[in-house]
Amino acid sequence: MILAMKLSLRRQRALEQSGPGLHGPVRVDPRTKALTKRLRPGDIAVIDHLDIDRVAADSLVAARPAAVLNAARSISGRYPNLGPEILVEAGIPLIDDLGPDIMTLPEGRRVRVEDGAVYDGDRLVAEGVTQTASTVADALADAREGLSAQLESFAANTMDYLRRERDLLLDGVGVPDITTSLEGRQVLVVVRGYHYREDLAMLRPYIKEYRPVMIGVDGGADAIMDAGWKPDLIVGDMDSVSDRALTSGAEIVVHAYRDGKAPGLARVERLGVPHVVFPATGTSEDIAMLLADDKGAEVIVAIGTHATLVEFLDKGRAGMASTFLTRLRIGGKFVDAKGVSRLYRRRISNLQVALLVAAGLVALLVALLSTTAGQTVFGLVGAELDDFWSWLTGLFSSPPE
Secondary structure, three states, X not given: OHXXXXXXXXXXXXXXXXXXXXXXXXXXXXXXXXXXXXXXXXXXXXXXOOOOOHHHHHHHHHHOOOXXXXXXXXXXXXXXXXXXXXXXXXXXXXXXXXXXXXXXXXXXXXXXXXXXXXXXXXXXXXXXXXXXXXXXXXXXXXXXXXXXXXXXXXXHHHHHHHHHOHHHHHHOOOOOOOOOOOOOOXXXXXXXXXXXXXXXXXXXXXXXXXXOEEEEEOOHHHHHHHOOXXXXXXXXXXXXXXXXXXOOOOEEEEEEOOOOOOXXXXXXXXXXXXXXXXXXXXXHHHHHHHHHHHOOOOEEEEEOOOOOHHHXXXXXXXXXXXXXXXXXXXXXXXXXXXXXXXXOOOOOOHHHHHXXXXXXXXXXXXXXXXXXXXXXXXXXXXXXXXXHHHHHHHHHOOOOX
């Protein structure tokens, strides 16, 4: 009986895999950030992500799924978001605007994707639009035409944030006390954003020489540990940082809303790690920089943060206004990681100079020994050294009785 059931299951699976299109198990989560943690190569990612941003797309590409099924529109036209273009260029099929029914698929269920349609066995689950390089290019062109409206909204959000957080931005009111000393030191803020791995690798000589205070913003703490270091501070709402990082001994600063609610506080308390709470509007990377500035950091070097207008808008949320104002607040202290990698040149240490001189002397001695004159000189020097040694040993030898 059991054997017959196994054979029947195998035949059913063979029939599913024999049809046209893509086949694979689905991983379902409305939050792309949470989904990529369990996504494996060959899985089919099912998300509900309006305007896929660049960070989400990079995370999906790194997981190498067989396809991405989006219940929402990957490009709504509000602004030219960068995510869909990244997915399409990576060769990952993107099926768009499938609707809420796609989110009802059970986790791990094998489905078939063909011509923008998703099938669970013979049942049609949902139909969407297959994005290609040309459709993405057309959608981005339309989005750029409406960019002025988003700029006006961004400006309005910026002024609203300035009114609400004026005391924090201007006077540092509300910044919590921490035990980690930042006064007069260089600080490296690591955000798991654009090209953070490459930037962190390029700054390895800088980190080794200057030993900056390392602040991980949520998952940025794991990036620091993956590179072989330990974070001194972890700042964020604790939604994407691992327990390994939270229990590494770093000081924890929990980002809370202005009304006092802190989604990550319960997790930190459950782990039993010491922490302080920082209530502030805006993003966690912003409060990390404001904290470093308020505590007297000499230089604030950033990895994975936002630098261009499109990157500010790419998050598609009002909180990005705080990022713009935070850059103005910390002013001359702020240095982008890419700028540091181009400007920084490692100084030559005393040990390196000594090794270089020693290598030069060895090369000179070898060259002299290869000539007749050099051999004569070394013979005379050897004879003088032998006479000197005989005289020196004679001073300490006992006189004959």
